[in-house]
Amino acid sequence: MASHSDVHALPGFVAMDALSVLRGGRRGASVQITDGYLAGQRTVLEAVDPPISTDDRSAICRESRRICEDIHIDIDTLTEGNLREASVRFRRLLQRLPEVSYLERHYPETCFVVPEWVRTPGEVRYGARVYFFADDAPDPESVMDENIRAVTDESPESFERYQGSLHGYPECCIDFYAGATRSPETDPESQSIAPLEERVRDDRLERGSPLSWSFDEVLRGFFDDPQSYAFFAHEFYPEPGCETARRRGVEIYETLAGALPEPLVRDYFRFNFGWSYLMAKAVRDGADETPEPGRFGREHALLYLPLRIVLELY
Ligand SMILES: [Zn+2]
Numbered sequence: 001m002a003s004h005s006d007v008h009a010l011p012g013f014v015a016m017d018a019l020s021v022l023r024g025g026r027r028g029a030s031v032q033i034t035d036g037y038l039a040g041q042r043t044v045l046e047a048v049d050p051p052i053s054t055d056d057r058s059a060i061c062r063e064s065r066r067i068c069e070d071i072h073i074d075i076d077t078l079t080e081g082n083l084r085e086a087s088v089r090f091r092r093l094l095q096r097l098p099e100v101s102y103l104e105r106h107y108p109e110t111c112f113v114v115p116e117w118v119r120t121p122g123e124v125r126y127g128a129r130v131y132f133f134a135d136d137a138p139d140p141e142s143v144m145d146e147n148i149r150a151v152t153d154e155s156p157e158s159f160e161r162y163q164g165s166l167h168g169y170p171e172c173c174i175d176f177y178a179g180a181t182r183s184p185e186t187d188p189e190s191q192s193i194a195p196l197e198e199r200v201r202d203d204r205l206e207r208g209s210p211l212s213w214s215f216d217e218v219l220r221g222f223f224d225d226p227q228s229y230a231f232f233a234h235e236f237y238p239e240p241g242c243e244t245a246r247r248r249g250v251e252i253y254e255t256l257a258g259a260l261p262e263p264l265v266r267d268y269f270r271f272n273f274g275w276s277y278l279m280a281k282a283v284r285d286g287a288d289e290t291p292e293p294g295r296f297g298r299e300h301a302l303l304y305l306p307l308r309i310v311l312e313l314y
Contacts, residue, residue, distance in 0.1 A: 015307035026168035176239035192237035
């Protein structure tokens with residue numbers, strides 16, 4: 001069975017997502033390559049004292065960020081053909097990103113990058129997502145096709161459902177997320193975190209440097225609520241009170257605890273919840289930025305370091 005040494009070069013939270021895939025807990029996992037992801041890792045790597053030798057993760061992130069800033073994709077008219085042609089071109093550029101090569105090189109099974117298009121009122125935004133699969137991998141072209149079709153048909157819901165199945169989320173939670181009516185009062189992100197929201201010491205997150213607080217200080221009694229186990233994946237929004245998600249989470253918790261120190265597994269669940277909590281706030285505030293590492297406390301920053309370094313700290 002896969003062990004932590006199979007993924008120990010990956011950033012901590014990505015490594016744990018990937019390890020739960022390798023150990024059969026989920027179909028797939030993914031991470032978005034955003035400016036926050038690249039810039040944030042550099043910040044965390046450079047903040048560690050004493051400095052760590054990491055086959056120059058900082059340089060890989062810096063160079064990838066520089067290349068990303070230079071990528072500009074123009075599409076004249078939004079047709080399936082144009083979008084497909086742009087996807088192929090864009091994917092070739094993304095495959096050359098040092099960060100993408102790094103992730104591919106350090107994951108033992110199927111790993112690939114694809115462009116990701118999101119249609120918003122007035123524009124089509126683009127980004128990049130790296131996927132990790134084990135024995136049930138789709139080919140990259142089908143992922144791109146599903147995305148392109150959802151954009152041209154203006155049916156984001158169909159791509160959300162498809163992505164949910166790629167990530168091995170419970171069917172009921174996919175329905176909850178993709179089928180939700182989006183308004184400031186009903187967005188699924190806020191509903192998902194609501195049962196655990198009161199456990200967050202928001203005053204501490206707002207005040208001073210977030211790095212000065214540990215998870216224990218910003219999240220009170222997280223595991224006292226069984227629903228905490230539903231946060232078994234990065235970027236997952238379980239349906240509130242969902243028993244299937246909770247059970248799946250307990251299985252993944254146990255699988256990961258068979259390969260990693262338990263305090264680290266606990267922090268991974270708190271990290272996932274923290275991310276969803278911050279994203280729910282960002283959605284409510286209409287912000288486009290993803291949360292910077294450390295916004296939810298010290299361990300939120302530490303889990304951006306390569307897993308083998310994280311392991312030395314635990
Ligand atoms: Zn569910």
